[in-house]
Amino acid sequence: MIIDLPDLAAMDALGARLAEKLQAGDVVALSGGLGAGKTTLARAIIAALGHEGDVPSPTFTIIEAYEDLEVPLVHADFYRLEDPSEVLELGLDDYREGAALLAEWPDKAGGFTNEQGCLSITLKIVGEGRRAIIDPGVNWVSRWS
Template sequence: MTVDLPDLAAMDAFGARIAKCVRAGDVVALSGGLGAGKTTLARAVLRALGHPGEVPSPTFTILETYDDLDPAVVHADFYRLRDPGEVAELGLDDYREGAVLLAEWPDHAGGFAGEAQCLEIALESRGQGRRAVVRGGADWLGRMP
């Protein structure tokens, strides 16, 4: 499925669509080049789930948790990882327990595409806007409206 995201309002609406569908244990894997909109989309999902405050980019902290949401969310940016083995050092599995993982640069963490609960979203720049190419794992079939 492809979704055209011509402006910020469209990105927010797409984030709201994702938020309506996520369940604990899901991974939303956000890929695309620098400036493609990964963090913007993650922020839209978090706002739609009810997070009222700022959403800092986890570029330097790598992980930001939102335990007050239902379901809880872990927002990760794996850009700075040099080796997928570093994910174990972060204790990611512990953070993921009962939470949704919004994963930027998932390939730097070894990828999540093989997981049934993974929704892959590749963001591409298209003029002033973006385009999302979306593929869902087996558990996502029929979930996205």
């Protein structure tokens, strides 16, 4: 499925749609080049789940946990990982217990497409806007249509 996102309002609407369908145990894998909108979409999802205030990019901390949302959430940015084995050192599985995961740069963490609860979104810059290419995993197919 392809969704054009011509402006920030469209990105916020997609974030709200995702938040509405998100469940603990899910992974939303956000791929795309630098500046494609991964963090912007993650912020829209986090806001739609009820977070008020700033949402820092986890580029340097790698993992930010939001335990008090409608669906507890872990926002991770794996850009700085040099090897997927580093995910074990981060204790990601502990963070994920009972929470959904927003994963930026998922390939650097070994990917999550083998998980049934993974919704893969690739963002591309198209003119002044963005395009989201969405590939729902098994557990997302019925929720996404």
